[in-house]
Amino acid sequence: xxxxxRGRPLRALCLILGILSQRCAAAPADDLxxxxxxxxxxxxxxxxxxxxxxxxxxxAREDGVMRVDLATRQVTSTFVPGNxxxxxxxxxxxxxxxxNGETNTITLADARTGAVLATLPAGRNPDAxxxxxxxxxxxxxxxxxxxxxxxxxxxxAVSQITxxxxxxxxxxxxxxxxxxxVKDSRRIAVLDIAQRKPVAAYPLPDxxxxxxxxxxxxxxxxxxxxxxxxxxxxRADDGAVVASLEIDRVPHAVLxxxxxxxxxxxxxxxxxxxxxxxxxGRPTVLRKIPTAIGARTGALxxxxxxxxxxxxxxxxxxxxITQKAGTFxxxxxxxxxx
Numbered sequence: 212x213x214x215x216x217r218g219r220p221l222r223a224l225c226l227i228l229g230i231l232s233q234r235c236a237a238a239p240a241d242d243l244x245x246x247x248x249x250x251x252x253x254x255x256x257x258x259x260x261x262x263x264x265x266x267x268x269x270x271a272r273e274d275g276v277m278r279v280d281l282a283t284r285q286v287t288s289t290f291v292p293g294n295x296x297x298x299x300x301x302x303x304x305x306x307x308x309x310x311n312g313e314t315n316t317i318t319l320a321d322a323r324t325g326a327v328l329a330t331l332p333a334g335r336n337p338d339a340x341x342x343x344x345x346x347x348x349x350x351x352x353x354x355x356x357x358x359x360x361x362x363x364x365x366x367x368a369v370s371q372i373t374x375x376x377x378x379x380x381x382x383x384x385x386x387x388x389x390x391x392x393v394k395d396s397r398r399i400a401v402l403d404i405a406q407r408k409p410v411a412a413y414p415l416p417d418x419x420x421x422x423x424x425x426x427x428x429x430x431x432x433x434x435x436x437x438x439x440x441x442x443x444x445x446r447a448d449d450g451a452v453v454a455s456l457e458i459d460r461v462p463h464a465v466l467x468x469x470x471x472x473x474x475x476x477x478x479x480x481x482x483x484x485x486x487x488x489x490x491x492g493r494p495t496v497l498r499k500i501p502t503a504i505g506a507r508t509g510a511l512x513x514x515x516x517x518x519x520x521x522x523x524x525x526x527x528x529x530x531x532i533t534q535k536a537g538t539f540x541x542x543x544x545x546x547x548x549x
Contacts, residue, residue: 240473240486240497243518244547248540249279252288255295256521256539258339258464259510262301265322268510268519269307270541271296276309278325279519279541281512290325293318298340300349302364308349310337317351317360319367331369334358343383343404350389352378359391361407372407374400380464382426382433384447392421392435399424399433399445413450418443423465425474430492434474436462442476442487444494454494458485463507470516473497477520479507484520484544502542505534509544518544 255273261281262269268279269290276299278290291299294313301307307322310333317337319329334353337360342349351360357375362368376393378400383389389402390413397418401411415421415435421443423436431447436458442465444454460480467474474487474494482504486497506522524538 239471240488240500242546243486243500243544245500245502245542246545246547247543249284249286249519249543250540251277251279251286253523253534253536253539255534256508256523257296258298258508259519259521259541260299260301261510261512261519262307262322263512263514264303265301265305266514267301267322268512268541269299269301270521271299271309276307276320276325287325291318291320291327297338298351300340300342302342302349303347304364306364308340308342308362308364310340310351312336312338312354315353317362317369319364329367331360331362331367333360333369334371338378339380341381341383341389343389344385345383345387346404348404350381350383352381352391354378359389359402370407372402372409374402374409376400379422380424382424384426384428384431388447390424390426390433390447392424394420394422397421399435399450401450411450413445415443415445416452417441417455422463423476425465425467427467427472427474427489427492427494428469429472430489432489432492432494434465434467434476434487434494436465436476438462442474442485442494446492453492456485456487456494456496458496459483459499461507464509466509466511466518468511468516470513475500475509475511475518477502477506477509479505479522482506484509484518500544502544503540506542516545520544 257271270277275293276291317331335355338354399413418437420438459478503522506520509520
């Protein structure tokens with residue numbers, strides 16, 4: 212049962228120790244709830260990311276990258292132009308990288324002005340992307356041809372790695388390995404970054420269509436979100452399955468909060484976000500946080516611990532599923548009590 216007072220001892224301890232900061236005061240999972248929303252222009256959306264250095268949230272949209280100034284909540288609907296943008300990655304040198312699924316290209320832009328600096332080639336339908344913290348390389352999963360485009364932003368230069376299958380999200384461990392969810396073969400492909408080639412494959416026997424993937428680096432556990440209402444946890448070192456957990460319908464991304472030691476899995480169909488405790492390498496479901504229909508991805512602000520989930524309402528008709536006018540917004544998930 213949810214108790215709004217359970218999050219307060221942590222904040223009190225931080226005050227007593229004299230180390231209170233925004234992140235120290237972040238709510239534990241039992242005190243998290245939707246506390247507000249940021250309205251934006253209607254349209255399709257995908258992955259999101261926070262740049263803590265610039266205090267900005269970026270959302271991949273069908274016509275480009277949306278930017279939100281987190282201090283003022285000012286929204287720039289098309290900050291960087293694009294074509295069916297799937298992912299956006301802030302780079303530490305003040306640039307942004309975004310993937311254009313419709314044109315099979317990658318855009319490098321100025322994170323402060325939105326000015327396009329370069330357009331790079333990718334494989335077919337470039338989708339999710341991730342930056343390896345050790346090398347600074349960005350890896351782009353090309354969903355339709357089973358390849359990974361490797362971008363060296365210092366060049367910029369690109370190269371390709373072939374995996375095969377339908378590629379979805381990825382996680383980098385900062386120690387030489389990249390892990391990629393392969394949707395159509397229920398596996399996680401393991402890439403050696405230095406050798407630029409696959410070196411292992413971890414089966415996900417209880418997982419249909421894995422999409423989201425995140426890594427708990429301390430316990431070296433990967434968590435994959437699956438279409439069949441499962442989240443499967445495996446050891447990053449050998450692929451051994453350590454947990455198969457019940458989640459809700461239509462997940463798309465997995466977020467990991469290293470301070471709270473929690474995975475978060477937004478589930479669009481049931482309007483929930485599942486909080487999963489790392490639990491020393493044996494993940495367990497902690498609770499379901501009510502969100503909104505359509506919320507399937509999100510971004511974590513490491514400064515405050517707030518989570519931002521793009522969402523919209525939908526209707527079903529003879530033409531299929533359509534977004535209802537005037538319903539796109541970004542949910543703000545944070546402490547529900549002071």
